[in-house]
Structure formats: structure tokens, C-alpha cells
Amino acid sequence: MILIGLAACSTTPQTIQVTSKPIEKPELVLPPVDEVNMRRIEWIVINENNIDEVKERLKTEGKAFAFYSLTGQEYGDLGLNFSDIRALVQQQQQIILAYESYYKAANEALDEAEVQRQQEEKEDAAREAEISKGIDLNPFD
Numbered sequence: 210m211i212l213i214g215l216a217a218c219s220t221t222p223q224t225i226q227v228t229s230k231p232i233e234k235p236e237l238v239l240p241p242v243d244e245v246n247m248r249r250i251e252w253i254v255i256n257e258n259n260i261d262e263v264k265e266r267l268k269t270e271g272k273a274f275a276f277y278s279l280t281g282q283e284y285g286d287l288g289l290n291f292s293d294i295r296a297l298v299q300q301q302q303q304i305i306l307a308y309e310s311y312y313k314a315a316n317e318a319l320d321e322a323e324v325q326r327q328q329e330e331k332e333d334a335a336r337e338a339e340i341s342k343g344i345d346l347n348p349f350d
Contacts (some may be wrong), residue, residue: 224337229326234315239306 255263255276267274279287 226333228330234319237312239308314315 240310264274
């Protein structure tokens with residue numbers, strides 16, 4: 210009875226090996242953004258004192274004479290619209306920088322986890338090798 214008890218205790222238990230493989234996440238691919246190069250625009254302010262002079266100058270330059278007019282309030286609103294566009298572009302730049310830093314940090318964390326997993330795998334293999342070198346008291350082998 211004692212021999213059976215000792216023999217049963219001396220067998221090496223089965224080891225369950227659990228491995229995990231990090232999942233590669235997709236890269237964030239953003240389309241390239243065009244650089245905006247504004248064209249030069251010359252504003253001509255026409256009032257009742259210089260209308261004839263401006264009309265004559267445009268004729269001599271071979272340009273058509275037409276009015277595109279804004280009130281003072283609308284001109285101010287045009288400037289505010291440009292300010293809003295500039296603020297939106299700056300916000301988008303910050304979002305892109307946030308994406309960039311997120312993916313850099315995530316990739317670094319995945320790389321560190323992979324290195325740690327490989328190190329643990331080596332340590333487990335070394336432990337297994339040590340255990341397999343032990344004394345086998347099983348008389349039934």
C-alpha cells in the first residue's frame with residue numbers, strides 16, 4: 210500500500226502550456242493632405258469718388274468691370290469665417306498628432322509585451338528542463 214502511494218505521488222503531473230500570440234492591429238492609414246497655397250488676390254475698394262478712375266484702369270488693363278460687393282458687416286463675417294477655418298485646421302492637426310502618439314505608444318507596449326512573453330517562455334522551458342532531470346521514483350516505468 211505504501212509503495213503504491215509513493216509511486217502515485219512520484220509521477221510528474223501533466224503540464225498545461227498556455228501561449229498567446231499578440232494580435233497585430235491595423236495601421237492607421239491617413240490620406241496625404243494637400244498643402245494649400247493661396248493665390249494672390251487684389252482687393253479694390255470702389256466708392257463714389259474713384260469709380261470712374263477704377264473703371265478706366267481696368268479697361269486699359271483689358272479686364273472686365275464688374276462689382277462683387279460686401280457690406281461692412283459681411284466683410285467682417287468673411288474674416289471670422291477664415292478664422293473658424295484656421296481653428297478647425299489646427300484642431301485637425303492636434304487630432305492627427307494624438308493618433309500618431311497613440312499608435313507609437315501602442316506599438317511600444319506590444320513590443321514590450323512580446324519581449325516579456327518570450328522571456329517567460331524561456332524561463333518556463335528552463336524550469337521544465339530542471340523538472341525533467343529530477344529523480345523518478347515510479348517503479349512501474
